[in-house]
Amino acid sequence: xxxxxxxxRLSASARCEGxxxxxxxVCGALSGDEIAALNALARRKRLAAGETYLMEGDTAxxxxxxxxxxxxxxxxxxxxxxxxxxxLFQSDFVGxxxxxxxxxxxxxxxxxxxxxxxxxxxxxxxxxxxxxxxLEHRLLxxxxxxxxxxxxxxxxxxxxTAEERVATFMLHMARRLQTEGCHHxxxxxxxxxxxxxxxxxxxxxxxxxxxxxxxRKDGIVxxxxxxxxxxxxxxxxxxxxxx
Amino acid sequence: xxxxxxxxRLSASARCEGxxxxxxxVCGALSGDEIAALNALARRKRLAAGETYLMEGDTAxxxxxxxxxxxxxxxxxxxxxxxxxxxLFQSDFVGxxxxxxxxxxxxxxxxxxxxxxxxxxxxxxxxxxxxxxxLEHRLLxxxxxxxxxxxxxxxxxxxxTAEERVATFMLHMARRLQTEGCHHxxxxxxxxxxxxxxxxxxxxxxxxxxxxxxxRKDGIVxxxxxxxxxxxxxxxxxxxxxx
DNA sequence: CGTAGTCTTGATGTGGGTCAAGTTGCGTGG
DNA sequence: CCACGCAACTTGACCCACATCAAGACTACG
Numbered sequence: 001x002x003x004x005x006x007x008x009r010l011s012a013s014a015r016c017e018g019x020x021x022x023x024x025x026v027c028g029a030l031s032g033d034e035i036a037a038l039n040a041l042a043r044r045k046r047l048a049a050g051e052t053y054l055m056e057g058d059t060a061x062x063x064x065x066x067x068x069x070x071x072x073x074x075x076x077x078x079x080x081x082x083x084x085x086x087x088l089f090q091s092d093f094v095g096x097x098x099x100x101x102x103x104x105x106x107x108x109x110x111x112x113x114x115x116x117x118x119x120x121x122x123x124x125x126x127x128x129x130x131x132x133x134x135l136e137h138r139l140l141x142x143x144x145x146x147x148x149x150x151x152x153x154x155x156x157x158x159x160x161t162a163e164e165r166v167a168t169f170m171l172h173m174a175r176r177l178q179t180e181g182c183h184h185x186x187x188x189x190x191x192x193x194x195x196x197x198x199x200x201x202x203x204x205x206x207x208x209x210x211x212x213x214x215x216r217k218d219g220i221v222x223x224x225x226x227x228x229x230x231x232x233x234x235x236x237x238x239x240x241x242x243x
Numbered sequence: 244x245x246x247x248x249x250x251x252r253l254s255a256s257a258r259c260e261g262x263x264x265x266x267x268x269v270c271g272a273l274s275g276d277e278i279a280a281l282n283a284l285a286r287r288k289r290l291a292a293g294e295t296y297l298m299e300g301d302t303a304x305x306x307x308x309x310x311x312x313x314x315x316x317x318x319x320x321x322x323x324x325x326x327x328x329x330x331l332f333q334s335d336f337v338g339x340x341x342x343x344x345x346x347x348x349x350x351x352x353x354x355x356x357x358x359x360x361x362x363x364x365x366x367x368x369x370x371x372x373x374x375x376x377x378l379e380h381r382l383l384x385x386x387x388x389x390x391x392x393x394x395x396x397x398x399x400x401x402x403x404t405a406e407e408r409v410a411t412f413m414l415h416m417a418r419r420l421q422t423e424g425c426h427h428x429x430x431x432x433x434x435x436x437x438x439x440x441x442x443x444x445x446x447x448x449x450x451x452x453x454x455x456x457x458x459r460k461d462g463i464v465x466x467x468x469x470x471x472x473x474x475x476x477x478x479x480x481x482x483x484x485x486x
Numbered sequence: 487c488g489t490a491g492t493c494t495t496g497a498t499g500t501g502g503g504t505c506a507a508g509t510t511g512c513g514t515g516g
Numbered sequence: 517c518c519a520c521g522c523a524a525c526t527t528g529a530c531c532c533a534c535a536t537c538a539a540g541a542c543t544a545c546g
Contacts, residue, residue, distance in 0.1 A: 073394070075394070075398050075486070076486070077402070077485060077486035078486070081402045081486070082402070083397060083398045083401040083402045085394035085397045085398065086394065097387075098380075098383065098384060098387070106391055106394065106395065107394065133376040133379065136376065136379060136380060136383060137341075137379060139383060140341065140379060140382060140383040140386060141341060143383060143386040143387055143390055144340075144341070144386055146390055147386055147389055147390045147393060148349055150390060150393035150394060150397065151316070151318070151328035151329065151349065151350065151393060152349070153397060154326060154328045154393060154396060154397060154400055155318050155326045155328065157397055157400035157401040157445065158326040158400040158442075158444075158445030159320070159324045159325070159326045159445060161533080161534095162533075162534065193492070193493085194492075194493060194494095195492085199401075201401075202400065202401030202402060203534075203535090204534075204535055204536080205492090205493080206493095206494085206495085206534090206535075206536080206537095207533090207534060207535075209493060209494055209495080210494080210495080210534095212493095212494090213494070213495085225542095225543085226492075226493060226494090226542090226543090242320060243318070243319070243320035243321070243324070404501080404502095405501075405502065436524070436525090437524070437525060437526095438524085446502075446503090447502075447503060447504080448524090448525080449502090449503075449504080449505095449525095449526080449527085450501090450502055450503075452525060452526055452527080453502095453526080453527080455525095455526090456526070456527085468510095468511080469510090469511090469524075469525060469526095487546100488545105488546090489544105489545095489546090490543100490544095490545095490546105491542105491543090491544090491545105492541100492542080492543080492544100493540105493541080493542070493543095494539105494540080494541070494542085495538100495539085495540080495541090496537105496538085496539080496540095497536100497537085497538080497539100498535100498536080498537080498538100499534105499535080499536070499537090500532100500533105500534095500535075500536090501532105501533100501534095501535090502531105502532095502533095502534105503530105503531080503532080503533090504529105504530085504531075504532090505528105505529085505530080505531095506527100506528085506529085506530105507526100507527085507528080507529105508525105508526080508527075508528095509524100509525080509526070509527090510523105510524085510525070510526085511522105511523090511524080511525090512521100512522090512523090512524100513520105513521095513522090513523105514519100514520085514521085514522105515518105515519090515520085515521105516517105516518090516519080516520095
């Protein structure tokens with residue numbers, strides 16, 4: 001990891017100007033001139049589903065954006081217990097600490113689907129950050145959004161029933177994934193498998209499976225296979241999701 | 244709330260220069276000249292233990308610091324279930340959203356102990372924030388710290404046993420409260436009652452009580468009354484706290 | 487069309503919730 | 517200073533939602 005041969009520089013065809021997440025990521029804070037500074041630093045990295053980008057305890061420390069795919073932030077115990085403490089989607093930001101050397105990572109980052117990252121080496125990115133307060137402003141907004149979401153998830157993990165957890169999870173997936181592609185369809189693919197869902201919402205995979213079956217039998221969700229959701233009854237899901 | 248008679252301006256004897264949290268709060272980012280801008284805005288507010296500063300759903304929207312005491316961020320369901328999603332200690336920052344009007348609060352803020360706040364009206368503070376990037380930088384560092392902590396707590400809520408939760412909670416209290424006063428003593432007062440601890444770590448008050456009793460009987464914690472901790476066996480607590 | 491990974495379903499177990507008394511500690515008033 | 521009353525805490529008995537253990541059933545890919 002992060003050793004040996006350098007990552008490829010961004011090719012002309014993959015410049016920031018034409019980037020899929022040019023405006024939705026933190027880069028949206030930057031004007032044409034400013035983005036040039038980042039463009040010069042950017043390196044692309046691809047990971048296959050299941051591969052690990054960073055391990056808990058590492059101090060790798062680059063910054064970057066997710067340009068395609070879904071990643072999970074995972075904390076694990078030696079005895080096999082896992083908790084997914086966050087999901088990263090297209091245009092989400094990656095990186096720990098702000099100043100100085102990178103701190104030890106509190107969680108691993110693993111590719112859930114095939115993944116594409118746009119990475120900036122630590123020190124040069126810190127310099128860019130110091131030059132452009134609008135970039136830091138954008139990072140702060142993102143951090144506050146993630147904090148609000150983490151607290152929402154604390155409510156789920158601390159107080160919700162299995163039924164409420166799965167309903168809340170489905171609403172969350174629908175909100176994040178329906179809008180990524182086309183706005184009108186209500187269908188989407190759940191990128192996580194049953195075990196990952198369980199580790200995200202603090203249950204076992206068996207309980208997740210049973211609750212999914214219940215949603216199907218109650219006509220609230222129409223599945224096509226275990227991962228593709230044809231349609232959801234949003235109102236009834238909200239009822240089931242609890243507070 | 245936030246109606247009628249204005250809060251008192253900061254008196255000369257309570258200026259920022261002599262403030263207990265002048266350097267530990269976000270204000271630590273500001274030079275003498277810069278702090279003057281904030282000093283002109285500051286209003287003090289006191290709450291007795293148990294009083295509510297903000298209700299879930301409010302859009303009050305001032306910013307501020309906790310100058311003394313402990314507050315809890317609480318989310319509640321109609322059926323009585325509660326989850327404390329964060330504790331605020333001396334020098335912690337309060338306020339939602341950055342730009343424009345205040346968003347609806349996701350959680351209530353309630354005084355756990357007698358509480359003293361140093362508040363800045365929303366709009367003027369936003370102006371100060373726009374003028375001094377170092378203040379925003381400090382806010383970002385704080386937000387990232389809180390995010391890291393929230394994710395740590397997600398692990399507790401999602402995967403830890405009752406025994407591990409109470410041990411982790413005690414370590415957290417020791418860390419936050421021992422250093423506030425004198426460094427050498429290992430004793431401290433738990434500001435939360437059993438029900439609040441339960442709502443913080445996702446258990447019932449009975450289970451919390453039983454686990455506290457177990458810590459006492461196993462000689463890991465010496466209590467004097469239900470709230471005062473005389474000493475803790477740090478190493479054995481860490482063992483019990485799990486991952 | 488075989489086989490390995492993933493998902494579903496069923497049977498059983500248990501950690502922590504719920505319900506119900508006690509007990510302790512503390513402020514208040516006599 | 518003591519008696520009372522109330523809230524907070526502890527402890528015990530019982531229960532249930534979800535975990536665990538154990539087969540099967542899909543499905544995808546060679």
